[in-house]
Amino acid sequence: DGGITQSPKYLFRKEGQNVTLSCEQNLNHDAMYWYRQDPGQGLRLIYYSQIVNDFQKGDIAEGYSVSREKKESFPLTVTSAQKNPTAFYLCASSFPRTGGADTEAFFGQGTRLTVV
Amino acid sequence: AQSVSQHNHHVILSEAASLELGCNYSYGGTVNLFWYVQYPGQHLQLLLKYFSGDPLVKGIKGFEAEFIKSKFSFNLRKPSVQWSDTAEYFCAVSQGNQGGKLIFGQGTELSVKP
Numbered sequence: 001d002g003g004i005t006q007s008p009k010y011l012f013r014k015e016g017q018n019v020t021l022s023c024e025q026n027l028n029h030d031a032m033y034w035y036r037q038d039p040g041q042g043l044r045l046i047y048y049s050q051i052v053n054d055f056q057k058g059d060i061a062e063g064y065s066v067s068r069e070k071k072e073s074f075p076l077t078v079t080s081a082q083k084n085p086t087a088f089y090l091c092a093s094s095f096p097r098t099g100g101a102d103t104e105a106f107f108g109q110g111t112r113l114t115v116v
Numbered sequence: 117a118q119s120v121s122q123h124n125h126h127v128i129l130s131e132a133a134s135l136e137l138g139c140n141y142s143y144g145g146t147v148n149l150f151w152y153v154q155y156p157g158q159h160l161q162l163l164l165k166y167f168s169g170d171p172l173v174k175g176i177k178g179f180e181a182e183f184i185k186s187k188f189s190f191n192l193r194k195p196s197v198q199w200s201d202t203a204e205y206f207c208a209v210s211q212g213n214q215g216g217k218l219i220f221g222q223g224t225e226l227s228v229k230p
Contacts, residue, residue, distance in 0.1 A: 001194035031216050040125070042206055042220035043160075058217075091158060094216030104150060107160040 001010035001097060002107035003027065006091050011113045013085075021076045021111045023091035030095060036060060037088040046089075049074055078113065085115045118143045121211050122221035129197050129230050137192040137224050139207030148215050149190040150208040151181055154223075160206070166190065167215075177201070199230045 004025045022044040025032065026104045045058030049068040052104045063082025068074055074093075078085045089112075092105040123138035141147065151163040164175025171183040181192045190207060207221040 033216055035218075035220075040222055042120075042222045043208075045217065048217055092160075092216060096218075101175075103165070103215050104148075104162050105218060107152075107196050109159045111121070 004091055004093055004106060006089075006108035006111050007053060009109065011111055013113070013115050015115055016080045018080060019078050019085075019113065021078065021089055021091075021113070023074045023076065023108060024072055025074075025091075025093045025106075025108075026072060026094055027095065027106065028071070028104070029093035030071070031093060032068065033092040033094075034058075034064070034066065034074070034076045035090045035092065037090060037110070043090060046076065085113060089111050118209070118211075118219050120207055120219050120221040122207050122224050124224050125222065125226070126225045126230065128227045130212070131199055132196050133228075134179060134204070134225070135192070135194040135197045135201070137207075137226075138143075139190045139192065139203055139205075139221055141188050141209045141219075143188075143211065144208060146159045146212050148210045149181070150214075150218070151175065151179070151182055151190070151192050152206045153203050154206065163192070163205070197226075197228050199228045202226060202228045 007022045021081040033048040034046040037043045044060050049055035065077045090110045091108040094103050094105045120141045123180045149166040152160045154160050154162050163179050164173050166183050174180045179194050205224045208217050208218040
């Protein structure tokens with residue numbers, strides 16, 4: 001089945017350690033996104049990539065880094081510089097419609113990161 | 117800065133009651149509008165979307181939404197809710213041709229009592 005796979009589902013890390021969250025999609029989508037979800041705040045965009053080897057900062061990129069070496073993969077690293085890393089992280093992808101406009105985003109199951 | 121505002125943080129309804137969740141956005145250009153739902157323990161799913169055309173949009177599970185451009189609104193409705201509609205609902209907006217680059221509202225938690 002096509003979809004977006006995020007792993008692991010739960011992740012625990014000690015404060016001060018970097019951690020990398022995995023996101024893989026087999027939908028052949030060009031664009032991929034990382035969102036952070038906090039209670040009562042909805043989802044906020046961290047980084048996005050519209051094509052391989054290119055990515056842009058979203059609204060809350062500080063303390064995060066990404067890479068896009070393959071179309072299928074868009075890993076997110078939460079660095080020690082991120083002051084409040086404990087959150088639910090969602091990966092998404094989308095595919096341009098005919099004429100260049102983008103379609104809606106499809107989301108993975110998410111990774112719940114807890115930093116202790 | 118663009119923003120999306122959902123009117124209610126938590127809504128509690130009895131089964132068979134009608135539902136309307138408000139959503140307003142602040143952006144003057146071309147927008148794409150979405151409602152997503154997150155059932156307990158499940159991933160975010162698309163309920164319905166508006167890109168252009170008929171401003172009354174029908175989605176899955178009997179939901180519909182109406183885009184009122186003059187009011188910058190995209191309210192979600194369902195005539196009769198079920199216990200299985202208990203979930204968190206998110207309104208989201210994207211600009212122009214970037215459907216996946218979304219600005220989300222804060223979310224509305226819907227609890228339906230059997």
